[in-house]
Amino acid sequence: xxxxxxxxxxxxxxxxxxxxxxxxxxxxxxxxxxxxxxxxxxxxxxxxxxxxxxxxxxxxxxxxx
Amino acid sequence: xxxxxxxxxxxxxxxxxxxxxxxxxxxxxxxxxxxxxxxxxxxxxxxxxxxxxxxxxxxxxxxxxxxxxxxxxxxxxxxxxxxxxxxxxxxxxxxxxxxxxxxxxxxxxxxxxxxxxxxxxxxx
Amino acid sequence: xxxxxxxxxxxxxxxxxxxxxxxxxxxxxxxxxxxxxxxxxxxxxxxxxxxxxxxxxxxxxxxxxxxxxxxxxxxxxxxxxxxxxxxxxxxxxxxxxxxxxxxxxxxxxxxxxxxxxxxxxxxxxxxxxxxxxxxxxxxxxxxxxxxxxxxxxxxxxxxxxxxxxxxxxxxxxxxxxxxxxxxxxxxxxxxxxxxxxxxxxxxxxxxxxxxxxxxxxxxxxxxxxxxxxxxxxxxxxxxxxxxxxxxxxxxxxxxxxxxxxxxxxxxxxxxxxxxxxx
Numbered sequence: 001x002x003x004x005x006x007x008x009x010x011x012x013x014x015x016x017x018x019x020x021x022x023x024x025x026x027x028x029x030x031x032x033x034x035x036x037x038x039x040x041x042x043x044x045x046x047x048x049x050x051x052x053x054x055x056x057x058x059x060x061x062x063x064x065x
Numbered sequence: 066x067x068x069x070x071x072x073x074x075x076x077x078x079x080x081x082x083x084x085x086x087x088x089x090x091x092x093x094x095x096x097x098x099x100x101x102x103x104x105x106x107x108x109x110x111x112x113x114x115x116x117x118x119x120x121x122x123x124x125x126x127x128x129x130x131x132x133x134x135x136x137x138x139x140x141x142x143x144x145x146x147x148x149x150x151x152x153x154x155x156x157x158x159x160x161x162x163x164x165x166x167x168x169x170x171x172x173x174x175x176x177x178x179x180x181x182x183x184x185x186x187x188x189x
Numbered sequence: 190x191x192x193x194x195x196x197x198x199x200x201x202x203x204x205x206x207x208x209x210x211x212x213x214x215x216x217x218x219x220x221x222x223x224x225x226x227x228x229x230x231x232x233x234x235x236x237x238x239x240x241x242x243x244x245x246x247x248x249x250x251x252x253x254x255x256x257x258x259x260x261x262x263x264x265x266x267x268x269x270x271x272x273x274x275x276x277x278x279x280x281x282x283x284x285x286x287x288x289x290x291x292x293x294x295x296x297x298x299x300x301x302x303x304x305x306x307x308x309x310x311x312x313x314x315x316x317x318x319x320x321x322x323x324x325x326x327x328x329x330x331x332x333x334x335x336x337x338x339x340x341x342x343x344x345x346x347x348x349x350x351x352x353x354x355x356x357x358x359x360x361x362x363x364x365x366x367x368x369x370x371x372x373x374x375x376x377x378x379x380x381x382x383x384x385x386x387x388x389x390x391x392x393x394x395x396x397x398x399x400x401x402x403x404x405x406x407x408x409x410x411x412x413x414x415x416x417x418x419x420x421x422x423x424x425x426x427x428x429x430x431x432x433x434x435x436x437x438x439x440x441x442x443x444x445x446x447x448x449x450x451x452x453x454x455x456x457x458x459x460x461x462x463x464x465x466x467x
Contacts, residue, residue: 143278147274
């Protein structure tokens with residue numbers, strides 16, 4: 001599987017816009033929005049089914065007994 | 066001589082796991098005795114540094130040779146410190162790769178990729 | 190008065206607003222907390238007077254004291270340590286500086302050492318004093334640099350804090366000591382989606398806040414609608430202006446080039462001061 005990464009350094013240059021266009025045109029099998037802080041790709045690419053949500057776990061937290 | 070190979074399921078027919086640090090299992094194979102052991106890779110649960118932990122595990126297992134598709138620079142540092150040899154896995158089963166290793170058809174792994182800097186996440 | 194300028198979305202105009210606010214004041218401090226990619230200096234072109242390295246603590250092993258018990262290796266949640274061939278290997282870039290291994294070592298074989306992750310530059314640009322945080326490429330977190338910047342905030346003076354994009358740790362650190370948060374919004378769906386995130390953040394931190402609508406065009410403005418729906422005070426509306434885009438792309442500061450913007454930003458500053466002190 002070839003993976004294409006779209007990045008820019010500077011915010012607001014058009015990564016999501018270009019990514020959305022390439023996803024559509026390439027008819028790729030999978031894409032990932034790695035801007036976990038402020039994901040926007042899903043706003044551009046309409047989904048035709050309800051998304052499956054899974055919890056993501058960070059490191060364990062210490063608890064005092 | 067002890068060979069160690071990342072694998073997803075407990076079967077010699079399974080393919081070599083494409084991941085090294087986060088493979089669910091390793092298979093430890095003794096080429097002299099033919100003894101086989103499947104070991105759980107606890108490094109897979111790590112938030113980060115999985116390669117380092119997996120490499121430490123491999124060192125502790127007594128393996129002398131690793132057959133894998135890929136290896137990161139941090140893990141490679143650990144393995145190289147002990148002199149564990151790395152060979153590049155080929156498509157096919159674990160059993161095929163062991164046979165190819167014995168007949169000298171596998172090449173040493175020369176491409177070491179940069180570390181993932183803790184962002185590979187946890188597999189659950 | 191400390192004003193943090195944030196937006197969630199990248200490219201909405203945080204640096205543009207921050208730099209111009211700082212220049213509109215009679216005397217101000219401009220703090221660039223976008224440590225991964227600071228841009229304020231491209232406009233302010235400050236004379237640098239001082240550079241201070243920022244470091245994080247990592248362990249260093251005294252090999253002759255090490256017992257090889259591997260307690261540190263087993264303890265480290267980040268797997269920054271390995272023990273092979275009777276030698277402890279430390280991976281500084283993987284280490285998260287928790288200091289746990291140093292505390293835990295039964296032989297006290299681990300001591301604190303420092304690793305540089307970036308630096309803070311102090312400078313001057315006309316009436317604006319500048320504090321710029323710079324994180325080295327590839328480093329994991331800019332939080333220590335932002336902590337260093339926030340420590341250096343003056344008590345008096347108008348201080349404008351140019352925040353990083355997003356709404357995670359580095360943004361939280363940047364707004365921690367702010368008296369007022371100015372949210373910069375662009376009139377797009379993406380912009381509103383991310384504006385909602387920082388809106389939640391400032392409410393969580395109980396910071397007084399207001400919005401400046403940037404790049405305003407005629408027609409629907411989803412950001413303006415968001416502010417109406419949530420009763421958020423809009424302190425200024427900056428129209429989309431090609432002339433401004435041209436100034437910006439040449440690294441020129443609007444307030445220093447165009448009287449129109451001088452008036453706009455002075456007015457905005459007054460509005461913020463009024464809200465922050467009420």
